Amino acid sequence: MMTKAIAARFTFFMGVWLMIADWKEEDLPIGFAASVLALWISLSLLPPTAVGLRLAPLAKLIIRFLSLSIIAGVDVARRALLPRHDLRPGFVALPFTLPSGLARNVFLVYSSLQPGTLPTSAEGATLRVHGLDISQPIAASVQADEALFGKAIRHE
Template sequence: MRPAADQRKRVPSPSVAFTVLERGLLFFLVWLVLMPSAKVADLAVGLLATALATWTSLRLLPPASGHLRLGALLAFVPHFMWQSVLAGVDVARRAFDPRMPLRPGFVVYRVGFPPGLARNEYTVITSLLPGSVPAGDVEGAIIYHALDTSQPVVEQLAEEERRLSTALISGDHHD
């Protein structure tokens, strides 16, 4: 019988060329959004900035340590934006309605992402959930401060983890 570690599904690391192309395209698209100009000089500066940003990203996050599934990430963006709006509305509603019951406290969530890039991304995203904010971590878990512990905080965190998992292929991501 093989050890459990050998039975885990392994995700092949992306090729360096694919990673360079993918990141370069994303950086150039960001440049176009920030500098929507048709001037040749601006495009030349954009290409130079794209090359430098791509080179820096490859140094800081080598291809073997993970990448995003672009399509899944794009599908994740509307959900992320909506959650950000809900978080703002929820906090404002609680601040202006003194009858709103608050049951503040801490919730511990056992996250499937090990310490590293994917877990950090998850923590940043979940910091925007309505009424909760990451407040620390312990072995294998993140501690969240919640405005109302009677709400389904753990279920929301699990849903966010599932959604983010579909957008990531990462060397430090769980299978």
């Protein structure tokens, strides 16, 4: 697993370098050195972990994310353009099952991309989410996302 992670990361960094350098052959030595340095930093800051992705739940998660982003984006725009503001901002606390670590952090980043809601804290088994309208089913939506995310990364 470590060899695959090293090869994948090095390939990624070298590819980025080649795009930046406009694929010039004379830039390969410095690009190789920069990629090795980026690889070393990457492995130091984020060691490889065993994550098994399930493609079907991951595809469902991506489709859910895209569709909810569009719906929520339209809702936020509608609320912003209305002459009267029908917002009920507030916080919702809900149970959180993902353990501390990389999986939890990735899920929180994923959740923060949804318009209208923002995770504000994840302490222990409680997640606090700020919502623009707490009359909406924020808790149910976040819990559904967490369950699907857990299935996608094989953490059930």
